[in-house]
Amino acid sequence: MRTIGVDPGKRWNIQSATLKPQAHNLPFIPPANDKGHELFDIMADVKSKASVLLVGGGSVGAIAALNLETGKQAAVTIVCRSNFNAVSQNGYNIKSCDHGKINNWKPTKVLNAIPKASEGSTFDYIVCVTKNVPDVPPSLSDLIRPAVVPGKTVIVLIQNGLNIEKPLIAAYPQNIVLSGVSLIGANEPSPGHIDQDFPDTLFIGAFANPNLSPQTQKAAAEDFVSRYSAGGKTQCSLDTRVDWTRWRKLVYNSCLNSICAITDLDTGRIRLADDAVAHLVRPAMLEIVAAAKAAGHELPATVVDDMIEMDPLDMYLPPSMLSDTRKGNFIEYENILGEPLREGEKLGVPMPTLRVLYYLCQAIQWKNKELRGLVSIPPKGNYVT
Ligand SMILES: NC(=O)c1ccc[n+]([C@@H]2O[C@H](COP(=O)([O-])OP(=O)(O)OC[C@H]3O[C@@H](n4cnc5c(N)ncnc54)[C@H](OP(=O)(O)O)[C@@H]3O)[C@@H](O)[C@H]2O)c1
Numbered sequence: 001m002r003t004i005g006v007d008p009g010k011r012w013n014i015q016s017a018t019l020k021p022q023a024h025n026l027p028f029i030p031p032a033n034d035k036g037h038e039l040f041d042i043m044a045d046v047k048s049k050a051s052v053l054l055v056g057g058g059s060v061g062a063i064a065a066l067n068l069e070t071g072k073q074a075a076v077t078i079v080c081r082s083n084f085n086a087v088s089q090n091g092y093n094i095k096s097c098d099h100g101k102i103n104n105w106k107p108t109k110v111l112n113a114i115p116k117a118s119e120g121s122t123f124d125y126i127v128c129v130t131k132n133v134p135d136v137p138p139s140l141s142d143l144i145r146p147a148v149v150p151g152k153t154v155i156v157l158i159q160n161g162l163n164i165e166k167p168l169i170a171a172y173p174q175n176i177v178l179s180g181v182s183l184i185g186a187n188e189p190s191p192g193h194i195d196q197d198f199p200d201t202l203f204i205g206a207f208a209n210p211n212l213s214p215q216t217q218k219a220a221a222e223d224f225v226s227r228y229s230a231g232g233k234t235q236c237s238l239d240t241r242v243d244w245t246r247w248r249k250l251v252y253n254s255c256l257n258s259i260c261a262i263t264d265l266d267t268g269r270i271r272l273a274d275d276a277v278a279h280l281v282r283p284a285m286l287e288i289v290a291a292a293k294a295a296g297h298e299l300p301a302t303v304v305d306d307m308i309e310m311d312p313l314d315m316y317l318p319p320s321m322l323s324d325t326r327k328g329n330f331i332e333y334e335n336i337l338g339e340p341l342r343e344g345e346k347l348g349v350p351m352p353t354l355r356v357l358y359y360l361c362q363a364i365q366w367k368n369k370e371l372r373g374l375v376s377i378p379p380k381g382n383y384v385t
Contacts, residue, residue: 071230086192161335205242291344
C-alpha cells in the first residue's frame with residue numbers, strides 16, 4: 001500500500017485568498033525590461049506545448065500530470081519511483097471527482113530517473129510533487145539537478161510547507177521558482193491507483209527571487225496557470241498573495257497534521273479526545289497565527305475555528321502526516337512545523353506548543369530513520385552480571 005495523503009481540499013474557503021482569475025491560453029509577451037531572459041523564447045507561440053518534467057508521480061503528481069496533458073498545452077514526462085513498474089506497464093487507474101474514471105492513462109513519457117538536460121531532454125518546467133523531506137537525502141535541489149538548465153528551466157513546487165523555495169533559489173539563483181499551494185484531496189491506495197476525492201484547487205504565484213524581475217516571475221506564473229487550467233477540469237489561479245495562502249494552510253497542517261500523527265488519532269477522534277483541542281490544537285494554531293502576523297500575514301479572525309471544524313467530525317479523516325506515520329513513511333515535519341517555528345521564534349513570537357510538537361515529530365522521524373538504516377546507534381551493552 002502506498003502513502004495515503006489526505007488534505008483538506010474542498011473544505012477550504014478559497015474566497016479568502018486574493019485571486020485573479022486567468023483567461024486561458026493567453027499569449028505571453030515578455031516584459032520590455034527582460035529582453036535578455038531566454039526563458040520564454042520557446043513559449044512565445046501559444047500553440048506549442050510546454051515540455052514539463054514532473055517529479056513525483058504519486059497522488060497529487062498524477063492528477064497534476066493529467067490536468068496538464070488534458071489542456072494539450074503541455075507534454076509531461078513523469079518521474080516515478082515505487083509505482084514505476086505499475087505506471088509504466090499499465091498506466092494510472094484514476095477515480096477523480098474532477099475527471100471521472102480513467103483507466104490505463106499515461107502521460108507522454110514515464111521514467112524512473114531524472115533525465116539529463118545534457119543528453120537532449122530539456123524542459124520548460126520542472127514540477128516537483130514529491131513529499132518534501134529535506135532531512136532525508138537527496139535534497140530536492142540535488143535530485144532535479146541533472147535536468148535543470150540554469151537561467152532557463154522554471155521550477156514549480158506543488159508541496160506543503162514554509163521556505164521550501166530557499167534551497168532551490170540558493171542552488172539555481174537565475175531560475176524562476178513558482179509556489180503551488182494545492183488544496184486537493186488525493187491518495188494512492190495501491191501503486192498506480194489514484195483516488196481523488198476533493199477537487200484540485202491550485203494557487204500559483206512566484207516565490208520572490210531577488211535576482212530576477214518581478215514581472216518575469218509573474219509572467220511565468222501566469223503562463224503556468226494558463227497551461228494547467230487549459231483543460232477546464234481544475235481551478236488553478238494566479239495568487240498574488242501566495243505566501244499568505246501558504247501561511248493560512250499551515251494553521252491546519254502544522255497543528256492538526258502533527259498532533260494527529262503524534263497521537264495516532266484522526267481529525268474526528270482528536271476533537272472527541274477530552275481536552276486535546278482546548279489544550280493542544282487551539283494553542284498550537286494560535287501560535288501559527290501569531291507567527292504569520294509577525295511575518296506580515298494577517299489571517300482572518302475565524303481561521304482557528306474554521307480549521308478545527310473544517311472536516312466533518314464523523315469523517316474521521318487521517319491527515320497526510322498521520323497516514324505517513326501509519327505507513328512508516330517519513331513525515332514532512334521540517335517544512336510544515338520546523339520552518340514556521342523557526343520563523344516565528346526569530347520574530348520574537350513565543351511558540352511553546354509548536355516547539356514540543358516539533359521535537360516529538362523529530363523523534364518520530366528519527367525512529368523511522370533508524371528502522372531504515374539511516375542512523376546507526378551504539379550496540380546494546382551487556383548489563384547482565
Ligand atoms: N495528497 C494530498 O491530498 C495533498 C494535498 C495537498 C498538498 N499535498 C502535498 O503535495 C505533495 C505531494 O504529496 P502526495 O500526497 O502526492 O505524496 P505521495 O502520494 O507520497 O507522492 C509523492 C511521490 O513522489 C515520489 N518520490 C519521492 N521521492 C522521489 C524521488 N527521489 N524520485 C522520484 N520520485 C520520488 C514518491 O515515490 P515513493 O512512492 O517511492 O515514495 C511518490 O510517488 C506533498 O508536499 C503534500 O504535502 C498533498
